[in-house]
Amino acid sequence: MNRFDGKxxxxxxxxxxxxxxxxLRFAAEGGIPIIADLNxxxxxxxxxxxxxxxxxxxxxxxxxxxxxxxxxxxxDVIAKYGKIDILVSNAGIQxxxxxxxxxxxxxxxxxxxxxxxxxxTTRACLKHMYAANFGxxxxxxxxxxxxxSKLKAPYVTAKHGLIGLAKVLAKExxxxxxxxxxxxxxxxxxxxxxxxxxxxxxxxxxxxEAVIKTVMLKETVDGQFTSTDDVAxxxxxxxxxxxxxxxxQSLVVSHGWFMQ
Ligand code: NAD
Numbered sequence: 234m235n236r237f238d239g240k241x242x243x244x245x246x247x248x249x250x251x252x253x254x255x256x257l258r259f260a261a262e263g264g265i266p267i268i269a270d271l272n273x274x275x276x277x278x279x280x281x282x283x284x285x286x287x288x289x290x291x292x293x294x295x296x297x298x299x300x301x302x303x304x305x306x307x308x309d310v311i312a313k314y315g316k317i318d319i320l321v322s323n324a325g326i327q328x329x330x331x332x333x334x335x336x337x338x339x340x341x342x343x344x345x346x347x348x349x350x351x352x353x354t355t356r357a358c359l360k361h362m363y364a365a366n367f368g369x370x371x372x373x374x375x376x377x378x379x380x381x382s383k384l385k386a387p388y389v390t391a392k393h394g395l396i397g398l399a400k401v402l403a404k405e406x407x408x409x410x411x412x413x414x415x416x417x418x419x420x421x422x423x424x425x426x427x428x429x430x431x432x433x434x435x436x437x438x439x440x441x442e443a444v445i446k447t448v449m450l451k452e453t454v455d456g457q458f459t460s461t462d463d464v465a466x467x468x469x470x471x472x473x474x475x476x477x478x479x480x481x482q483s484l485v486v487s488h489g490w491f492m493q
């Protein structure tokens with residue numbers, strides 16, 4: 234008996250990086266991951282890789298900022314499996330610019346992917362979770378849900394916002410056996426971070442190595458990146474919650490960068 238046998242988990246942004254690792258690990262423990270991503274070709278490739286290992290997976294095209302696409306993607310999952318037990322709202326991007334120059338369009342784009350995406354996917358899944366009297370919702374936060382860094386005005390704002398969203402859901406969802414949590418990773422070497430290293434080096438006028446050592450990992454206890462595996466452990470821990478005891482909580486996974 235595996236921990237997630239028969240459970241259906243919709244994971245946004247799971248064609249790459251952290252979300253992909255969560256999908257692979259969820260499938261390895263008996264779950265059926267729904268690979269929901271803007272990039273349908275990459276989502277299908279991830280689903281095929283999981284199917285090749287003998288597990289089940291389903292890819293859906295989903296721009297999490299598009300209400301109609303989110304509703305359709307969730308409806309397609311319900312048509313195929315009849316339920317969604319777990320939502321991991323993970324899709325995200327990063328844009329770094331000094332506050333004084335931050336383009337308004339980029340501010341709105343980033344907030345929309347992180348916050349509209351979390352809201353729309355949660356709302357679409359929630360009616361099915363309430364009907365089933367079961368749901369586990371996990372938001373991908375960040376150390377930037379608790380702490381700030383230069384050049385990241387909308388990202389820090391959005392990631393702090395997810396904590397508030399989870400607390401509301403924890404209260405509203407409780408009577409329907411729906412829990413809400415936030416996982417808050419430190420820096421993880423994914424395409425999202427690989428893109429930032431040269432951008433931050435340019436903005437801060439330092440080398441890429443210095444960005445890693447003196448910006449990204451400076452406050453960790455051991456100079457280590459957090460791994461996708463470590464983040465998946467935390468997400469699947471909340472996904473397997475037996476009851477409401479930890480609902481509304483956020484967990485920082487960051488090699489000691491931020492301690493609370
Ligand atoms: P990534 O770039 O490797 O993967 C992000 C995925 O999201 C991609 O597959 C992309 O196609 C998808 N995506 C982007 N916009 C989308 C949209 N509008 N609709 C649907 N899918 C969309 O990034 P990652 O590092 O794996 O990041 C995943 C999450 O983890 C993000 O929310 C990010 O903020 C968070 N996070 C990352 C780090 C890190 O250091 N990498 C640290 C803390 C939190």
